[in-house]
Amino acid sequence: MVPTPITVRVPAKVNLHLSVGDPRPDGYHELVTVFQALSMTDEVTVLVAEEPGIDVHGDGADSVPTGPSNLAWKAVQLLAEHSGRDPEEPGVRLSINKGIPVAGGMAGGSADAAATLLALNHLWRLELGRDDLSEIAAKLGSDVPFSLQGGTALGTGRGERLVPVLARHTFHWVIALDRRGLGTPGVYTELDRLRAESKPNRVGEVEPLLEALASGDPRQLALLLGNDLQAAAVSLRPGLRRTLRAGVQAGALAGIVSGSGPTCAFLCTDADAAVRVAAELSGAGVCRTVRVAHGPVPGARVVSEEPAHRPTPPQVHA
Numbered sequence: 001m002v003p004t005p006i007t008v009r010v011p012a013k014v015n016l017h018l019s020v021g022d023p024r025p026d027g028y029h030e031l032v033t034v035f036q037a038l039s040m041t042d043e044v045t046v047l048v049a050e051e052p053g054i055d056v057h058g059d060g061a062d063s064v065p066t067g068p069s070n071l072a073w074k075a076v077q078l079l080a081e082h083s084g085r086d087p088e089e090p091g092v093r094l095s096i097n098k099g100i101p102v103a104g105g106m107a108g109g110s111a112d113a114a115a116t117l118l119a120l121n122h123l124w125r126l127e128l129g130r131d132d133l134s135e136i137a138a139k140l141g142s143d144v145p146f147s148l149q150g151g152t153a154l155g156t157g158r159g160e161r162l163v164p165v166l167a168r169h170t171f172h173w174v175i176a177l178d179r180r181g182l183g184t185p186g187v188y189t190e191l192d193r194l195r196a197e198s199k200p201n202r203v204g205e206v207e208p209l210l211e212a213l214a215s216g217d218p219r220q221l222a223l224l225l226g227n228d229l230q231a232a233a234v235s236l237r238p239g240l241r242r243t244l245r246a247g248v249q250a251g252a253l254a255g256i257v258s259g260s261g262p263t264c265a266f267l268c269t270d271a272d273a274a275v276r277v278a279a280e281l282s283g284a285g286v287c288r289t290v291r292v293a294h295g296p297v298p299g300a301r302v303v304s305e306e307p308a309h310r311p312t313p314p315q316v317h318a
């Protein structure tokens, strides 16, 4: 009997704190980061098929590769190899529905890779535990283990070593999507260049932010958001300065570039404030689209054994 298709829903992330160290001999930078999973999601459906391949739908689908460079396909191949299948003929088809901006600093590719690992674990009845999946995930990319885990977590190493963090209450965000993406390696390289020629400010210690998360007070958290990659993203995309200013003028408590950017995330006092800020920011003409989101939400999870019917995400077109 042909196994039933499996659909996994997987969240985007924002880095509430991103402290970047010097480059390591392997080219990666040592990080201390706090991830939060947000209610902007992709869905990945895996099914057994004679003709393997990938279909991509949704926001930004045109700029997602459908060949072997798709990170979700690399996940298929790695798990096939791990479980003794032929990685070149895995006999599966993926359908990816994008709700996470592509090349936006919100870990969309990592999310799809994590979703694929979890879905195949079910489809192929591998019965791998979360720790095994997380170890395989780290081979695919630094952010992939967090996409599996979700919630709020402290990440160290290159971002792949995770410890869950207590975050009381739900935080409400407005997310401003830019017209074009930014490549992650280029943003790290730009930070190294900026640091070689001047001394851009570095974010402080992470402990005060962890305390703010435990308190659940968005005003306290807003004062402590920090991202060392922000200066590099703004240097490559100077218009982000205007976006960040516009979000705060619209009433957000604070704004930050999400990871390597160019998406900006604005923390708001509550859900109603987020809707008001989103409406005003979308009128300011500083970005492509504005969405509201909340976090933390769970990591990758199976939502149905049939292809999902996806509700349209809340968004305001700028």
Ligand SMILES: C[C@@](CO)(OP(=O)(O)O)[C@H](O)COP(=O)(O)OP(=O)(O)OC[C@H]1O[C@@H](n2ccc(N)nc2=O)[C@H](O)[C@@H]1O
Pocket (backbone or CB within 6 Å): 015, 018, 027, 028, 029, 030, 031, 033, 104, 105, 106, 107, 108, 110, 140, 141, 142, 143, 144, 157, 158, 159, 184, 185, 188, 258, 259, 260, 261
């Ligand atoms: C910046 C962050 C913040 O969470 O996310 P994004 O904003 O891209 O989503 C991550 O560090 C991105 O993680 P991810 O996108 O998984 O990166 P990887 O595939 O592992 O690495 C891509 C490239 O980014 C750089 N890189 C990544 C992680 C790290 N700790 N140091 C690095 O220097 C390296 O140039 C590496 O070749």
Ligand SMILES: Nc1ncnc2c1ncn2[C@@H]1O[C@H](COP(=O)(O)OP(=O)(O)O)[C@@H](O)[C@H]1O
Pocket (backbone or CB within 6 Å): 063, 064, 065, 069, 070, 071, 072, 096, 101, 102, 103, 104, 105, 106, 107, 108, 109, 110, 112, 113, 181, 182, 184, 260, 261
């Ligand atoms: N499944 C995927 N979804 C999105 N992008 C992907 C995927 N697989 C590979 N990519 C490539 O990875 C690049 C980074 O995309 P993404 O993971 O969305 O951004 P970021 O690293 O900024 O979080 C994109 O430019 C795209 O070409």
